Amino acid sequence: MSQVHYFPRYSQKENMVTNNTLLLFNRLYNYSADTFNQFLNNLIEKEDHEIDTRLAFEQQVKAKESVPDGVIHQQSFKIIIETKLYGQEHIQQLIKHHNSFNNEDQQLLLWVNKSPIDEAYKAKIIKELTAINEQQENKIMFIPVTFKEICDKTAEVVQNQYFGLGEVVEDYAAFCNEAGLIDNSHTKMRVVLASKSLEQNIEHGVYYAPSSRGYQQHKYLGLYGNKAVRGIGQITNSADIEYNEESDEFSVIATQIGNITEKQKNTIKQVIQEAKEEQGFLIAKGHRFFFVDKFEKTEYKKPTPGGLMGQRYFDLADVPGFTSILSTKEIAELLNHREWETKT
Incomplete structure (x- = not known):
């Protein structure tokens, strides 16, 4: 859809x-x-x-x-x-x-x-x-x-305050990215909810979400749980897949970054089974899988009340001390024990 x-x-x-x-x-x-x-x-x-x-x-x-x-x-x-x-x-x-x-x-x-x-x-x-x-x-x-x-300032004034308006702001940012009006994908981190799947994501170096969700181009993936980003990884490849457990038929519907290897296909099969049995998630169809080099543990704290509403994009270039030559582990160390910057 x-x-x-x-x-x-x-x-x-x-x-x-x-x-x-x-x-x-x-x-x-x-x-x-x-x-x-x-x-x-x-x-x-x-x-x-x-x-x-x-x-x-x-x-x-x-x-x-x-x-x-x-x-x-x-x-x-x-x-x-x-x-x-x-x-x-x-x-x-x-x-x-x-x-x-x-x-x-x-x-x-x-x-x-x-x-x-x-x-x-x-x-x-x-x-x-x-x-x-x-x-x-x-x-x-x-x-x-x-x-x-414009994208940053609108995000600042509506974050966690206005239900529905956040989707409007996010879609404008997506439009700007799609139209080539912003090119910060190499420093962009997408933070996603992972409270229930955090350990599984870190163990396998993979995250999954519905394929129909709107996505901006981004280099880094942050796992959010319990009021903080708990892990960050650099995306190596991603694809929309379908898997029939009964026939063991695996299909790559669309590829966004890189190519899914045979080893990663086996990981996806295992993750699908774990998600179904341990969390009750049905992800064998209509989902996108993101693989990272490794999720490095960190604690990048959310300072404002309430949890994360959906997903949120950060430009790591805005973090003091960040440079493009930092490794994922060094970025995790840079963010560790810091608070998200909020402006009013």
Whole structure:
């Protein structure tokens, strides 16, 4: 069965990407004005700027000649979005967007790109905008962000808080990955629930999950149980399989990474039997099996209340001390006794 997506695929044109990004913003705002406001300020915090997109409700606010019983007001703001997929040129095209602003108190020019902005290019844009700002009372703020930053900031504000909205955020991240807007698969770790199967996963160096589940490309697999990631392994190969226990017929339905060896086929058969007898899991059909080099034990702690909701992706490049030359064992040692980073 094909997975239902919240965000349309089938096109990588800028208008499709912009439409999906605006749709994400719209869903955040419709779900909670406070959530959208927090997300937006988290997104622009590196520019040392703050914006308030919420309605304010006040009573007995003194005006010049009267004191009305109640007032509902909102700071005027406008955000112009420019999406770039094919480079960081055309400064004049970008600068011309200043004509889209009027007299808003807050004017933000949001530049969204696959890659972080080149500092020299940013300096040229700031120089052009400074000349424009000197001629007007309200100042245009230039905010460059990446699609990865949008994914990260939305994940931060909805994690473990809003049932259903997390799936929307995850699907937007999946869309960005599928469209080639983010390329961090070589540093990405997918953390999965493994409370019941933890010992089995570590023993055999394999993890299984329904094939129909949405997957982003990722290099590392983390096993979660009892408020922490307990094991991490580098994926060597993965495939969707079907196994008929009565006829001993083994079929590889689809291969994602590498090829399943005869030894791994025998491991899968054993794991299927163990899962059925020990945990009551029926995984002989419709499941994907991920093999790792070895699950290295660690204790990467979840600091917030509650358990893991489904699965979660981490970019290990965000962990201080991480480099791409670290072995899996060294990564496990790096994460050991640390807490997941949570931002507000």
